[in-house]
Amino acid sequence: MASQPAGNTPMERLVDAMSQIRDRCVWTQAIDHDALVPYLIEESFELVEAIETGTRTELIEELGDVLWQVLFHAEIASRAGTEPFDLNDVAQAALDKMVPRHPHVFGDDVATTPEEVMTLWFRAKAAEKSTRTSVLDGIPRGMPALALADKVLSRAGKVGVTVDGAHPERGRVGDAHRESSGDADVDLTVDAHREPSGDADVGPTAEADPDVNADADPGSNADAEPDSNTGADPDSNADADAELELGRRLLAEVQEARGAGLDAERALRRAIRELEGDVRTAESVSVAS
16 A cells, blocks of 8 residues: 655655655665766756746755755665664764854854854864865865866965966966965955855756666766867877866966956856857747748
């Protein structure tokens, strides 16, 4: 006899639904953490789109899809043969991280400006990560390139290394003050008003096809069209030099964006959406004619 999710709140019923699905859905039972990665990536980008351009209903839906990913991973881990953990462990880990990072809320410290909040945040984070040997430790290499550049530039500024926009061929060491300053309040011009969350250190979606190849490389796309601009030989010295030069110019652009308090990744998404609008307009004109 079919049963419905149990619980007194929607959250409790959602957790129970995940447990029942793991118990009784053969597709779900075959999924592990690695197989869920493509879904997490896709759902995360769908959430970003909902935040930037969606409606209230779309935002609620996409937040729910990301929440489902968290529940799925926790459910898988709760049944692991070695070192299991569950959703309560995940919640406790978040508490253990976030409460100490807000001593102005849960302690006696005082922070009356965003800059002061960030100083306390980075001081607490530095204490947590005291075993790290480089400011670059903990940056996820799988971030989109523009977001990765922004993060690396932020960390580089803490040791006095910046990119010279006029001569982006190499990083350069900043003035003596920045070079000698390893304090947590360095380089807050961009980030002071967007306090970081976590360490900015599932199951299928509602629309996902259960027949999807869970072992597929999340970075591959068998249906992708050939790109007319990918004909360059990456092994050619000239091509490699030109590509590196392009990368340096892009890095300098990200540095300039940071200095102006702009988000390069979001800016590019906005420009892409504008281009997409132009394409659709052109297509509609073509159809009309």
